[in-house]
Amino acid sequence: MKKVKEILGIMAIVLIILTVFSCKDTKKSDDQKNDGQMEMNNNSMNHSGGENMEMSQQDMQNNEMKEGDQKTSKATAVLNKYLELKNALVADNTETAATAGKSLFDAFAQFDNSNITETQKQEVTEIIDDALEHAEHISENSGKMEHQREHFEILSKDIEDLIAIVGTDRKLYKTFCPMYNEGKGGIWLSETKEIKNPYFGSKMMTCGEIQEEIQ
Numbered sequence: 001m002k003k004v005k006e007i008l009g010i011m012a013i014v015l016i017i018l019t020v021f022s023c024k025d026t027k028k029s030d031d032q033k034n035d036g037q038m039e040m041n042n043n044s045m046n047h048s049g050g051e052n053m054e055m056s057q058q059d060m061q062n063n064e065m066k067e068g069d070q071k072t073s074k075a076t077a078v079l080n081k082y083l084e085l086k087n088a089l090v091a092d093n094t095e096t097a098a099t100a101g102k103s104l105f106d107a108f109a110q111f112d113n114s115n116i117t118e119t120q121k122q123e124v125t126e127i128i129d130d131a132l133e134h135a136e137h138i139s140e141n142s143g144k145m146e147h148q149r150e151h152f153e154i155l156s157k158d159i160e161d162l163i164a165i166v167g168t169d170r171k172l173y174k175t176f177c178p179m180y181n182e183g184k185g186g187i188w189l190s191e192t193k194e195i196k197n198p199y200f201g202s203k204m205m206t207c208g209e210i211q212e213e214i215q
Ligand SMILES: [Cu+2]
Pocket: 137, 138, 147, 151
């Protein structure tokens, strides 16, 4: 019995010692871990502070570029063709206007409707449905320039509405001709400040005033 008690006693002591040691060990290794983590945190704060800033600057640049690219890719083809059409009417060239009308029709038909909200998508779809019709009439009416100009006037409003939603890749001047349509007036969008009237062409080339700069 005495031996058993002694053994139990020793075991108890060993247990206590083990527990204390293992506690210390855990504590120690916890401390070490914490120290390590703190060091790592410090390290990452120290040098990736700069890295993070570089990254975020780069991200910002990337985002800007992406946004720019999106705007560019969305409106660019349509604007290119619209301005071609406008300049054909400025030059009183009904055949070139018809060709540009066809290209503008194609540009509208291929318009990239992605990455915009559902509401915007609905609005853009309505604008494009309307614009397609006018572009088609312009393309089919070579030789009837006054008829082409009537459709061009509504098309210009469509373009204005469209870039109000998807943005423009270039500076545009919203120009107003007060004499068009028997004094009711009509607007067009131009890439130049200089007034060149697509509604009257050579008959009244400089009639009009810039109402707004759009960019
Ligand atoms: Cu028509």
